Amino acid sequence: MGDYKFAKDKLAEVVGALKDYEVFAPTAVGDVLRFKQVEDASGVSLDYKNTNVPPKELMFPETETLFKFRVGQTEIEPAVPDESSKRLVFGIRPCDAMAYTIVEKLYSWDYPDPYFEGRRSSSVLFGLACSEPVPNCFCTSMGGGPGSEQGLDALMFDLGETVYVKTLTDAGEEAAKAMGLEAAGDAEKKAAAAQEKEAQGKIKRTLDTEGIPEKLPSLYDHPFWEEFSDRCLSCGICTFLCPTCHCFDIQDETEVFNGRRARMWDTCMFPEYSLHTSGHNPRPTRKERTRNRISHKYSYFPEKFDVIACVGCGRCINYCPVNIDILDILEKSKKAEAKEAKTA
Amino acid sequence: MSEEFEPNIVAFLCNWCSYAGADLAGTSRMHYLPNIKIIRVMCSGRVNPLFLVNALQQGADGVLISGCHPGDCHYLEGNFYARRRFMLMRKLLEHVGVDPGRVNMSWVSASEGAKFKEVIDETVAKAKEAGPMEQFRRRQLNW
Amino acid sequence: MVDEKKLREKAKEVLARDDVRRLIGWKRGTYGYESAPVVIKDASEAEELIFDPTCVQNPASFITLEEKPPVPRGQEPDTRKVAVMVKGCDSRAVVQQLVEKAYPRDGVIVLGVPCTGVVDRRKAQKMFGDTSEPVLIKEEGDKFVFTIDGETKEGPRAELLADKCVRCRFPNPLVYDELVADEVAVWGADEFTDVDEFEKKSPEEKWKFWEEQFSKCIRCYSCRNVCPMCYCLECVVTKQRPQWTRRSTDVSENTAYHIQRAWHLSGRCIECGECERVCPVDIPIMTLNRKMTRDVKEMFSFEPGIDVEAEPLLSCYNPQDPEEYIM
Numbered sequence: 001m002g003d004y005k006f007a008k009d010k011l012a013e014v015v016g017a018l019k020d021y022e023v024f025a026p027t028a029v030g031d032v033l034r035f036k037q038v039e040d041a042s043g044v045s046l047d048y049k050n051t052n053v054p055p056k057e058l059m060f061p062e063t064e065t066l067f068k069f070r071v072g073q074t075e076i077e078p079a080v081p082d083e084s085s086k087r088l089v090f091g092i093r094p095c096d097a098m099a100y101t102i103v104e105k106l107y108s109w110d111y112p113d114p115y116f117e118g119r120r121s122s123s124v125l126f127g128l129a130c131s132e133p134v135p136n137c138f139c140t141s142m143g144g145g146p147g148s149e150q151g152l153d154a155l156m157f158d159l160g161e162t163v164y165v166k167t168l169t170d171a172g173e174e175a176a177k178a179m180g181l182e183a184a185g186d187a188e189k190k191a192a193a194a195q196e197k198e199a200q201g202k203i204k205r206t207l208d209t210e211g212i213p214e215k216l217p218s219l220y221d222h223p224f225w226e227e228f229s230d231r232c233l234s235c236g237i238c239t240f241l242c243p244t245c246h247c248f249d250i251q252d253e254t255e256v257f258n259g260r261r262a263r264m265w266d267t268c269m270f271p272e273y274s275l276h277t278s279g280h281n282p283r284p285t286r287k288e289r290t291r292n293r294i295s296h297k298y299s300y301f302p303e304k305f306d307v308i309a310c311v312g313c314g315r316c317i318n319y320c321p322v323n324i325d326i327l328d329i330l331e332k333s334k335k336a337e338a339k340e341a342k343t344a
Numbered sequence: 345m346s347e348e349f350e351p352n353i354v355a356f357l358c359n360w361c362s363y364a365g366a367d368l369a370g371t372s373r374m375h376y377l378p379n380i381k382i383i384r385v386m387c388s389g390r391v392n393p394l395f396l397v398n399a400l401q402q403g404a405d406g407v408l409i410s411g412c413h414p415g416d417c418h419y420l421e422g423n424f425y426a427r428r429r430f431m432l433m434r435k436l437l438e439h440v441g442v443d444p445g446r447v448n449m450s451w452v453s454a455s456e457g458a459k460f461k462e463v464i465d466e467t468v469a470k471a472k473e474a475g476p477m478e479q480f481r482r483r484q485l486n487w
Numbered sequence: 488m489v490d491e492k493k494l495r496e497k498a499k500e501v502l503a504r505d506d507v508r509r510l511i512g513w514k515r516g517t518y519g520y521e522s523a524p525v526v527i528k529d530a531s532e533a534e535e536l537i538f539d540p541t542c543v544q545n546p547a548s549f550i551t552l553e554e555k556p557p558v559p560r561g562q563e564p565d566t567r568k569v570a571v572m573v574k575g576c577d578s579r580a581v582v583q584q585l586v587e588k589a590y591p592r593d594g595v596i597v598l599g600v601p602c603t604g605v606v607d608r609r610k611a612q613k614m615f616g617d618t619s620e621p622v623l624i625k626e627e628g629d630k631f632v633f634t635i636d637g638e639t640k641e642g643p644r645a646e647l648l649a650d651k652c653v654r655c656r657f658p659n660p661l662v663y664d665e666l667v668a669d670e671v672a673v674w675g676a677d678e679f680t681d682v683d684e685f686e687k688k689s690p691e692e693k694w695k696f697w698e699e700q701f702s703k704c705i706r707c708y709s710c711r712n713v714c715p716m717c718y719c720l721e722c723v724v725t726k727q728r729p730q731w732t733r734r735s736t737d738v739s740e741n742t743a744y745h746i747q748r749a750w751h752l753s754g755r756c757i758e759c760g761e762c763e764r765v766c767p768v769d770i771p772i773m774t775l776n777r778k779m780t781r782d783v784k785e786m787f788s789f790e791p792g793i794d795v796e797a798e799p800l801l802s803c804y805n806p807q808d809p810e811e812y813i814m
Binding site: 394397398401415421424425427432433438440441442443444449450462466480483 | 686690692694698701731740742749775779783804806
């Protein structure tokens with residue numbers, strides 16, 4: 001599509017020009033970065049690694065009203081997001097944008113989810129390519145990369161004093177025009193390509209995923225899972241901070257005469273996740289749950305949708321309190337001998 | 345009509361002393377403020393401090409827990425445990441920024457109808473001073 | 488100073504016993520300034536064990552985290568002992584768990600590790616940057632010496648110690664079957680000045696502070712799960728029938744959750760600080776817990792996790808308990 005650029009010190013102006021859009025950008029509260037709606041364009045900065053909570057919360061909020069109801073009314077009041085509103089996610093990393101392409105496969109699979117679709121289709125993703133990967137990034141092993149274009153409408157490269165913008169879709173073009181960007185030349189394109197190559201070289205942790213989806217089910221009874229599940233806390237950090245994890249719980253919340261049905265993030269790491277009404281729990285201990293999570297992301301999901309449900313952002317590694325390292329698990333799964341697996 | 349704020353107070357009264365004391369206030373035709381909603385429990389020691397938090401979430405502007413005088417508990421020790429618990433809960437809520445005037449406790453015996461009236465008056469006055477409970481009230485109450 | 492060789496020898500000895508099922512300790516992490524808690528079942532795995540200033544986690548949490556599923560018919564449950572390596576702060580968790588009868592004293596073998604403080608990872612990251620290679624940290628006098636990506640770097644102890652270590656009063660384990668190193672001198676004191684500072688705020692300021700903090704909460708429950716004292720089989724927060732706290736993540740429910748947890752920890756929190764360390768959105772949870780710890784000490788002259796013979800705070804009473812505000 002088009003090639004544009006703008007001077008980095010004009011960032012506030014450029015973002016401020018997006019008056020027709022609701023702009024979301026990484027906002028800091030103390031040391032914590034999250035994507036929030038931008039009130040003041042001068043607070044936007046391109047100087048960050050990645051947000052703690054992934055931008056999945058923009059498409060799939062942690063708590064979302066599905067519909068409301070009231071005594072005396074015969075119809076529910078759905079709360080489907082307005083597809084005509086224009087949103088722009090500024091500075092999303094390529095891994096997080098690629099995560100949307102993975103999650104979309106599920107949300108449009110057998111029943112198109114109007115809540116997710118409503119938000120996703122009205123959002124323009126203005127990505128920011130990575131120049132300094134975080135130590136635990138492994139996007140290159142998952143089909144992505146610091147300059148990957150998957151899922152994005154435009155991709156920015158921070159070249160120091162200039163920012164090169166490559167638009168990838170019509171929506172990206174429209175936004176670039178609204179921002180009033182000038183055209184870029186070959187110098188910027190070359191610098192961007194060089195930065196991408198350099199960033200790829202800086203990624204230290206890699207994994208060859210060949211054969212993993214096929215191998216994992218055969219390790220169902222293997223004791224190697226215990227090394228990780230023994231120290232798992234069953235907290236929700238890996239799932240809540242994962243850009244591709246997408247499970248939710250639906251609860252009705254009522255006051256006396258009115259109420260709402262809401263959905264909120266749920267995690268397969270909690271024992272309640274698989275608790276049946278009868279009281280039986282097919283995944284009662286952490287061993288079953290850790291095994292299930294890894295197998296789902298790296299075997300069951302690819303089996304259905306042909307893509308591993310992981311983008312290599314590294315948040316699960318960075319934030320796990322007990323150093324459960326998914327790359328470590330997968331490396332060990334490759335080495336584990338299926339014949340050592342006990343049959344229960 | 346003045347728009348003065350009328351607080352909603354939830355009162356947990358122990359069956360043997362405080363509830364009977366409230367009953368006495370009623371049969372003696374003492375007028376006490378209508379702001380309180382009474383929940384009868386068998387003993388003040390039964391009151392889980394989380395009831396308090398839940399009440400504040402649901403829109404109560406103040407809470408009262410009332411039991412037998414220390415040493416006179418019908419179940420011998422219940423009110424001693426309650427005393428420890430609510431001392432701590434009040435401090436915790438104060439630390440979060442909740443006005444301590446919202447959390448009230450009293451010892452009212454079955455013969456103290458007049459004291460019950462005074463306790464209610466004081467509880468309502470403190471809740472009025474603290475104002476409507478907005479802090480961590482459930483916002484979806486009136487969708 | 489702890490000699491890791493001696494630590495491993497001790498571990499092997501313990502694991503070789505017939506009546507020991509597993510041993511909980513620490514091992515080298517997979518990247519950066521991390522260490523990982525490890526549960527080993529065989530003496531051959533003892534070579535992985537380490538003890539250095541990266542070992543911040545509390546192994547006592549893992550004694551109660553272990554699930555005990557029903558065993559198949561004809562099998563007997565494995566009632567052998569669990570061995571656990573604990574620093575001073577961690578041993579307070581073991582003491583408090585014993586006070587509450589979470590398990591019998593002869594169900595655990597406690598290997599006490601006198602500790603001279605752990606490094607706060609955030610502080611280290613800010614000082615030296617991040618890396619995907621595991622970092623080695625040694626203590627030398629009043630400095631910490633780091634080996635990061637092959638290079639040696641130094642930093643002053645005072646700036647790198649975790650906050651809980653700066654005020655540590657119990658570097659030596661309070662309960663143990665064996666000590667793996669010599670006891671160390673106490674260096675810290677705790678005047679609860681941070682609690683006093685916070686109390687100077689007005690109620691409006693306090694609520695404004697907490698509202699901002701609690702609206703960040705994503706209810707991952709890491710704080711609860713990592714806590715050695717949170718071991719209820721069914722937590723009130725996740726109870727569905729009846730439901731106390733809704734699962735939606737608004738300020739009301741998040742505040743209720745944190746108040747409930749701080750309340751359930753009053754008189755029980757042993758200040759290992761793990762809750763605050765694990766929080767992915769940096770909620771200052773210890774601020775709440777330390778307020779309760781200070782008040783419990785002042786009002787009831789009680790400190791949890793010190794005396795194995797003590798009674799739990801809220802299971803007993805004193806007829807002379809304070810009752811200042813009671814009408």
